[in-house]
Amino acid sequence: MSHLEEISTDKIHFSDFVKEKIRVWFKMMDTTKDGFMAKEDFELIANRFAVQYNLDEDRAKEIYGWLVDGFKKVDNEHSGDVMPLVTQMAEAIKNGAKISEDEYIGAIGQLMTVDPLMARNSLKSAVTLFFQIFDFDKDGFITCDELEKGLACFGYDNKEVIDKVFECMVKDHVGKMSQDEYVNAWLDFIFGEDKDNPFVKYFAPHLL
Numbered sequence: 001m002s003h004l005e006e007i008s009t010d011k012i013h014f015s016d017f018v019k020e021k022i023r024v025w026f027k028m029m030d031t032t033k034d035g036f037m038a039k040e041d042f043e044l045i046a047n048r049f050a051v052q053y054n055l056d057e058d059r060a061k062e063i064y065g066w067l068v069d070g071f072k073k074v075d076n077e078h079s080g081d082v083m084p085l086v087t088q089m090a091e092a093i094k095n096g097a098k099i100s101e102d103e104y105i106g107a108i109g110q111l112m113t114v115d116p117l118m119a120r121n122s123l124k125s126a127v128t129l130f131f132q133i134f135d136f137d138k139d140g141f142i143t144c145d146e147l148e149k150g151l152a153c154f155g156y157d158n159k160e161v162i163d164k165v166f167e168c169m170v171k172d173h174v175g176k177m178s179q180d181e182y183v184n185a186w187l188d189f190i191f192g193e194d195k196d197n198p199f200v201k202y203f204a205p206h207l208l
Contacts, residue, residue: 031155036098042067048153141176
């Protein structure tokens with residue numbers, strides 16, 4: 001187990017509500033459910049997508065890039081003295097070290113504080129990419145079954161919760177969720193303070 005260097009987070013001003021939602025996000029991606037994330041977790045998720053959706057080589061590499069090299073991409077845009085926690089996170093993932101919830105939250109919080117636009121655009125691009133993979137028939141919408149199949153690749157398989165989220169969000173499209181609805185819900189979940197967000201209500205009910 002590695003421990004990233006302890007760096008003051010006095011300049012990281014993001015609410016406890018947002019911080020706890022990121023903790024939920026972390027737990028959803030912790031495929032081994034051991035309380036840590038590592039390169040092997042991200043690789044496992046990437047491999048699940050490649051197999052489940054029979055992705056071609058280019059698409060598989062794109063998924064791998066976002067999951068395994070995401071922090072590295074962000075770090076390449078900034079020098080280590082600007083976002084040291086992000087730099088350490090990128091190095092930890094590269095070296096196969098285990099990352100705790102608090103270390104992950106610290107790095108995400110630093111990114112959100114130092115460069116909120118990059119944080120938002122990076123998440124939007126990643127969530128959009130995954131939606132497009134979930135959308136098996138490429139009609140611009142996903143069904144509840146498609147959402148369940150996609151989230152299962154991340155290791156989240158609570159069908160009852162997913163059904164409730166889907167039912168709550170799908171309003172104008174009978175039995176289907178649009179790309180904008182899905183992407184915006186995740187953006188608001190990570191960055192927003194809206195406690196009425198369906199993702200908060202069902203993925204993080206303990207925060208209400």
